Amino acid sequence: MFDSDIIHNSENRRRRYVNDIILLAACLLAAGIILLIIRCAQDTGGYIEIRIEAGEACISDNTSGEEGLSVRTGSCIYPLNVEREVIIEQDNAINILRISDGHADMTEADCPDLICVHSKPISRIGESIVCLPHGVTVTVAQDGPEAADTDDYDAVTW
Amino acid sequence: MDTRTGTSNVAYMGLCLALSLILGYVESLIPFNFGIPGVKLGLANLCVVILLYICGWREALTVDLLRVILSGFLFGNLSMIIYSLAGAILSFVCMTLVHKTGRFSPIGVSLTGGVTHNMGQLTVAVLVLGTTRIVYYVPALIISGALTGALLGFISSLVLPVLNRFDPTKLV
Structure with missing residues (x-):
């Protein structure tokens, strides 16, 4: 192997690594741009929908002071603008x-993996928190109950 | 001195196929979870990248397809095969093209594979589930694919010079 070959090779190698870094940067940039587009396109939702996969669930909240609402397989909607647990x-x-x-x-x-607890807070339409072991899905929705005067009640179950 | 005969190609293909199946199994044992479905190391891709360099695209494609089908039957189910196959074929085509340009090191080739693998799987998921909601995962999958791909590419760039067969004057 001639010296010129070695020099040529190391130059080539450096160029390849530079290209690699450009490619990586392009990927990260593309991801960032797509993230930005998605963020802008998403609106914050007004309601959250709690869905229970199977079985019976008792959904209650500490703000209304009422007895817990018993829910079978189905869903439950809460507005996002009222603070509650x-x-x-x-x-x-x-x-x-x-x-x-x-x-x-x-x-x-009290699920084993706690993925739902580690999930980030949700606020934008379509975002969701899923607790697979318990079969609980919480999704942000734009529209709440079909009725126009949503101020009359703070939870609807069906 | 190693000659590039058909027999030796077959031996390398068998070795890489076995290794990729084991790596696929080992990967399932590693708790590597970010809470985003589809994010994984993709260790098995290591063999495909290495084979792409030491044998050629035909051999690498054969092993890639066999790997997906075999690991699907061994550890998964039919839907897993469909998802993996879409990712594997798309990533393979892109990796081969990037490799052919000769302007990227194994890191770049593997990075391309990681990103396009995730994109292929996501495309199938969109078609199967009939929802575009999972498009929200695109940025996360691009970043994770790029990083894991680059990591595996770095590993292959360390492994390749050690293999007798690899001609260092050709690439890297």
Whole structure:
């Protein structure tokens, strides 16, 4: 191998690494731009919908002072603008969802992986927190109950 | 001195196929979870990248397809095969093209593979689930694919010079 070859090779190698870094930067930039577009396109939602996969769940909240609302398989809607703590109780399973400042966050749960608790607070339409072991899904929705005067009640179940 | 005969290619292909299956299994044992579905190391891709350099794209493609089908039957199910196959084929095509340009080191090639693998899987997920909501995962999947791909590319760039067969004057 000639010296010129070695020099040529090391130059080539450096150029390849520079290209690699450019490629990595391009990927990160593309991801950033897409993230920005998605962020801008998403609107903050007005309601959250709690869904229970299977079985019976007792959904209650500490603000209304009423007895817990019993829910079978189905969903439950809360507005995001009222501060409250929602307790979702199932057989041997509990999830506590905190709603404040237009965000909903799972603060406590006794599921084994705690992925739902570690999830970030949600506020934008389509965002969701899922607790797979308990079969609980919390999703942000734009529209609440179909009725126009939503101020009359603070929770609807069906 | 190693000659590039068909027999030796077959031996390397068998070795890489076995290794990729083991790596796929080892990966399932590593708790590597960010709470985002689809984010994984993709260790098995290591073999495909290495094979792409030491044999050629035909051999690498064969092993890639066999790996997906075999690991699907061994550890997964049919839907997993479909998802993996979409990612594997797309990433393979892109990796081969990037490799052919000769302007990138294994890091760049593997990085391309990581990103396009995730994109391929996401495309299938959009088609199967019929929802565009999972598009929100695109940035996270691009970043994770790029980083894990670059990491695996770095590993292959360390492994390749050690293999007798690899001609250092050609690439890297």
